[in-house]
Amino acid sequence: MITRIFFMVGRRALAFLSELGGILLMFFQSMAWTFTPPFRLRNLIKQMEFIGVKSLFIVVLTGVFSGMVLALQSYHGFRKFGGESLMGGIVALSLAREMGPVMTALMVNARAGSAIAAELGTMRVTEQIDALQMMAINPVQYLVVPRIWAGVLMLPLLTAINILVGIIGGYFVGVILLKINPGVFMDKMINMIELSDLVQGIVKSVFFGLILTLIGCYKGYNTYGGAEGVGRATTEAVVISSVCILIGTYVLTSLLF
Amino acid sequence: MIRLINIHKSFRSQQVLRDLSLTIPSGQTTVIIGRSGGGKSVLLKHIMGLIRPDSGEIWIDDQEINQLKQRDLYRVRKRFGMLFQEGALFDSMSVGENVAFPIREHKKMTHLELEKAVSEKLALVGLSGIEKKMPSELSGGMRKRVALARAMALDPDIMLFDEPTTGLDPILTAAIDHLIIETQKRFQMTCVVISHDIQSVFRIAHNIVMLFEGKIIEGGTPEVFRQSTNKMVQDFLLGQYSENSV
Incomplete structure (x- = not known):
């Protein structure tokens, strides 16, 4: 019985370490191939459009409602001790430091991270990745590098937009619906938020961009087992990335700031 | 010329290729036949350098591809063309x-x-x-x-075909065979074909080798193959079931 437990724990631990090793290996390979010609700028731009531009709508939508609900909740909380005027500052601070980068990353992960895993997974099971290798084209350089850089470059931009529209949403609820003085709202916001808060959010988003594209690529690239395998890879990519984003935001906040 | 010398390959505990040696002559079509799961595709992937053997050597003319760095391997791969089973079009x-x-x-x-x-x-x-x-x-x-x-x-001067006619009707099969024969003749390519389709095999092959449980059990011209006394070969050619062939 005890041997079986050790066996199971050991097997799980080995599987985890092998997965982690695979992800790290793909990361280092991608970094090495980034600086090896030919540089495929067109692929990068295509991926930036897919990950960035095409995620804009969902990021704006979730940003507006995050700001609105944040304003509404903080209003009800602060009203209990007459601190409604702090609402603008709290909304901006929460969005810049935490909500903006995390919500953006989760949304982009759901939309683009899953699509990356599914696309690369399909390419793997239909031998399209083997075909690339047979044409003397390195699949990591051709498929993974542009996706990772697109994620790293576009997530900060999307996060900035998410924070901005979140503040607009919060302003709408606070000033228009709940009749807080606009001057007070803006004043508290400007006083409470510092440049370092925004930097914190943006730095986090760079890491999140790397995490969601790297895991999506890794899972897709190593897919096996036909259509079922593609489905499994996609689910695993989204779940693992989401968990890593949530753990990552805690670790980054406690380590870096 | 492609030469595989004493190739061994296992995936975990499953041995797929066992001390396999094979010479594929230049400018001819060599067809590899064998039962499903017998290691044919693994063999083809070794020739392409997509899989490295556990032991043994793979020579493409005067280059041992297992010893090559990735950049040099890519240079060799530019000499290859590969038709995948489902096409693998992007x-x-x-x-x-x-x-x-x-x-x-x-x-x-x-x-x-x-x-x-x-x-x-x-x-x-x-x-x-x-x-x-x-x-x-x-x-x-x-x-x-x-x-x-x-x-x-x-x-390319070497073309690899992974079951080029699987899933096609007889007329399309004949059309693809015709294409293989014509292009091989016209460009004097070295063709390596994996196939299960016996009619097709005899139409296109200059040489046939049969793989069974990771080993070559028969090899030669189509004529030699037809007259083979190996029970496994005869069962395969005639498409008949016997206790030994399962």
């Missing part, structure tokens, strides 16, 4: 873009020259004028022919 690209892809990656050409090269390759497989179509709009046979055009885009 879904996100049109037919024209698929055929143009390897040329664009490895050769410097003007847009007009590239267009001309693509239409020439498509004409070669009897599919002129479909450059704008997407792979999803094509039938199985057309996809394979487009894949063949793409495989020949860099004018």
